[in-house]
Amino acid sequence: MRLMPRSTSARLALAVTASFLFAFVLLGIGVHYAVSAMLIQDARELVKVDAAGLVEMYQDDGGAALLAELRDRIASDDDPDAVYALTAPDGRVVAGNTPVPNHRRGAHWIEFTEHSGDGDLRVVAQLLRLPDGTTLLTGTRTRSQDRFLGLMLRTALAALLVAASLGALIGWMTSRWVSRRLRHLDNTAERVGGGELDLRARLDGSDDAFDRLARRFNAMLDRIEELLGGVRHATDHIAHDLRTPLTRLRNRLEEARQREQDADAAARLDAAIGETDQLLHSFGALLRLARIEAQPPVHDEPELDLADLVRDAAELYTPIAAERGIALTTELPSPGGARVRGDADQLFQMLVNLLDNAVKYAPADTEVRLGLQRERQAIVLQIDDRGPGIPAEDRARVFDRFQRLETHRGSPGTGLGMSLVRAILHRHGGHIALLDNHPGLRVRVTLGAVED
Amino acid sequence: MRVLLVEDDPHTASFIAKGLREDGHTVDHADNGRDGLFLATTESFDAIVLDRMLPALDGLVLLQTLRGAGNRTPVLLLTALGEVDHRVEGLRAGADDYLVKPFAYAELSARLDSILRRGSAGGSEPTRLRVADLELDLLSREARRGDKRIELQPREFRLLEYLMRQAERVVTRTMLLEAVWDYHFDPQTNVIDVHISRLRQKIDQGYPRPLLHTVRGAGYRLGA
Numbered sequence: 062m063r064l065m066p067r068s069t070s071a072r073l074a075l076a077v078t079a080s081f082l083f084a085f086v087l088l089g090i091g092v093h094y095a096v097s098a099m100l101i102q103d104a105r106e107l108v109k110v111d112a113a114g115l116v117e118m119y120q121d122d123g124g125a126a127l128l129a130e131l132r133d134r135i136a137s138d139d140d141p142d143a144v145y146a147l148t149a150p151d152g153r154v155v156a157g158n159t160p161v162p163n164h165r166r167g168a169h170w171i172e173f174t175e176h177s178g179d180g181d182l183r184v185v186a187q188l189l190r191l192p193d194g195t196t197l198l199t200g201t202r203t204r205s206q207d208r209f210l211g212l213m214l215r216t217a218l219a220a221l222l223v224a225a226s227l228g229a230l231i232g233w234m235t236s237r238w239v240s241r242r243l244r245h246l247d248n249t250a251e252r253v254g255g256g257e258l259d260l261r262a263r264l265d266g267s268d269d270a271f272d273r274l275a276r277r278f279n280a281m282l283d284r285i286e287e288l289l290g291g292v293r294h295a296t297d298h299i300a301h302d303l304r305t306p307l308t309r310l311r312n313r314l315e316e317a318r319q320r321e322q323d324a325d326a327a328a329r330l331d332a333a334i335g336e337t338d339q340l341l342h343s344f345g346a347l348l349r350l351a352r353i354e355a356q357p358p359v360h361d362e363p364e365l366d367l368a369d370l371v372r373d374a375a376e377l378y379t380p381i382a383a384e385r386g387i388a389l390t391t392e393l394p395s396p397g398g399a400r401v402r403g404d405a406d407q408l409f410q411m412l413v414n415l416l417d418n419a420v421k422y423a424p425a426d427t428e429v430r431l432g433l434q435r436e437r438q439a440i441v442l443q444i445d446d447r448g449p450g451i452p453a454e455d456r457a458r459v460f461d462r463f464q465r466l467e468t469h470r471g472s473p474g475t476g477l478g479m480s481l482v483r484a485i486l487h488r489h490g491g492h493i494a495l496l497d498n499h500p501g502l503r504v505r506v507t508l509g510a511v512e513d
Numbered sequence: 514m515r516v517l518l519v520e521d522d523p524h525t526a527s528f529i530a531k532g533l534r535e536d537g538h539t540v541d542h543a544d545n546g547r548d549g550l551f552l553a554t555t556e557s558f559d560a561i562v563l564d565r566m567l568p569a570l571d572g573l574v575l576l577q578t579l580r581g582a583g584n585r586t587p588v589l590l591l592t593a594l595g596e597v598d599h600r601v602e603g604l605r606a607g608a609d610d611y612l613v614k615p616f617a618y619a620e621l622s623a624r625l626d627s628i629l630r631r632g633s634a635g636g637s638e639p640t641r642l643r644v645a646d647l648e649l650d651l652l653s654r655e656a657r658r659g660d661k662r663i664e665l666q667p668r669e670f671r672l673l674e675y676l677m678r679q680a681e682r683v684v685t686r687t688m689l690l691e692a693v694w695d696y697h698f699d700p701q702t703n704v705i706d707v708h709i710s711r712l713r714q715k716i717d718q719g720y721p722r723p724l725l726h727t728v729r730g731a732g733y734r735l736g737a
Contacts, residue, residue: 062563179727232710244652304593304614305522305524305525305593305615305616306524307615308525308614308615308616309524309525309528311615311617312617312618313528315617315618318730319730334730341615342699345699349699373694373696376668377694377704377708378704380704380707380708380711381702381703381704381707384707390632405696406696406697406698409698410696410698410699413698413700421702502663510684
């Protein structure tokens with residue numbers, strides 16, 4: 062079980078409340094100690110005055126008068142808390158209304174507890190050795206002081222309870238208020254990070270620290286949006302202004318090729334056209350990649366059944382796979398069993414890129430398997446081939462732009478296919494893992510399922 | 514045919530105009546949106562080839578103005594912005610087809626042919642398509658060449674239907690992908706060619722006169 066809450070604001074509130082209570086308890090102990098000492102001091106003063114009167118009587122009128130006075134006082138009920146005792150040198154009590162406890166020889170002040178029917182009572186007493194060898198104990202029971210201290214303690218405990226409850230309540234409310242505002246900022250940051258670039262943090266106009274932070278945060282988002290807009294704008298212009306001359310070049314080559322009679326020159330022109338096409342293709346793929354990366358997440362996209370797309374992609378690739386002696390098999394769930402939210406064209410592009418790789422690298426007379434199934438809240442697509450696979454240390458690298466593995470250098474392609482797959486999945490909130498198929502490659506794609 | 518070309522880049526414009534003239538069309542050229550709109554509204558054209566990003570007046574605005582005024586001339590929109598949303602935007606504004614730069618002239622020519630044909634088709638939908646001795650019955654979903662029945666997969670049927678509707682015209686690979694597969698994507702390898710060669714085996718193999726031709730650097734043509 063967690064003893065500490067996870068949220069910083071709750072922890073802060075708890076720490077403040079605990080510190081406050083600790084200080085309160087410390088202060089309470091201090092006050093209790095000081096008041097108690099003061100009350101004992103007062104009691105001693107009273108005892109001192111009382112004892113001085115008795116000693117004076119002893120000096121003026123002798124031991125018998127003192128004994129009579131003591132017996133008188135004990136018998137009367139004038140002061141029920143006053144205690145007296147006169148002990149002979151041999152320790153015998155001559156007169157007294159309290160048992161004389163054992164004490165250090167020569168002790169001047171003693172404190173002890175009386176056990177009686179009223180409960181335990183504290184006694185503060187003075188011991189005076191009289192010239193005739195007897196010892197006079199004059200004291201007072203601290204009943205009223207103790208009652209006062211008890212009342213004070215109960216009041217303090219009640220105050221502590223109220224303070225603790227109030228502190229906890231105020232702490233909880235403060236923590237909720239702080240965490241609500243922080244959570245709002247946190248959610249905004251998360252959603253903006255996910256691609257909703259036009260989202261902004263709410264301001265409440267209070268101009269407090271949170272409001273100022275939210276304003277700065279929004280200003281930063283404005284700037285990011287402006288920069289991204291600039292990039293997008295530049296991309297559009299680059300697309301328009303750079304692809305045009307490339308197209309022109311290609312068309313001129315094409316024109317020259319149409320007129321060329323010489324077979325050698327025609328072959329060279331064909332190669333040049335092929336290279337220009339490859340260049341245009343890479344350029345197009347790069348622009349598409351940039352655009353997909355700049356698009357917001359697919360919250361507003363329609364629902365679709367991924368099984369339909371897998372079926373179409375498999376059907377598109379079956380002839381080319383068959384030409385290479387590869388059997389393409391699919392295992393699909395029943396209709397409506399793989400519903401996801403997304404852009405059909407982009408998801409189809411992802412399937413085509415993955416299938417193209419599988420068919421390209423699988424050896425002849427093997428099987429490429431496409432499996433689609435629902436696993437809890439996710440739709441899982443698996444593409445298994447029996448090709449050379451990808452070494453574990455290279456698996457992360459294949460998603461980088463223009464990264465082509467040494468073993469695949471000679472094969473056709475832009476080196477952007479997997480980058481595009483990753484960008485499409487990122488936009489759709491999905492994941493991709495490249496695993497070992499023993500032998501071959503297993504591509505595992507996970508997308509969030511649409512809840513029924 | 515009389516074609517209006519609205520394109521600001523002089524090189525692209527001269528290359529398109531040259532191609533169109535070689536194809537036998539008459540071409541009028543405007544190098545900005547305002548002149549393009551003036552020409553389109555004051556004269557009569559069979560088709561308009563319109564660039565999207567233009568000085569003086571944006572191509573999309575020009576198109577919306579034209580459609581708003583009730584002008585129904587077929588428009589082929591040219592643009593460097595190839596995203597689906599741009600494409601949808603262009604088609605919603607009233608374009609009949611959409612071509613993303615860079616394009617080969619063959620692609621432009623094939624698409625222009627296709628929209629001109631669509632504009633002149635009119636009338637009721639045929640239930641039977643015929644090219645030479647190849648016949649496609651759209652109701653019974655049956656294909657025949659001469660007196661021999663040809664077994665086709667559903668996708669092959671759609672492929673043949675599209676090629677027959679565009680008979681004698683060049684059809685590019687991209688046009689086939691859009692019309693028959695209905696996804697806008699970038700095919701990685703020669704997937705379309707393999708489908709065509711399968712179809713060719715079914716409709717041409719064993720016949721002295723092939724009907725499905727490959728047009729180098731452009732695409733395919735179904736015809737005698």
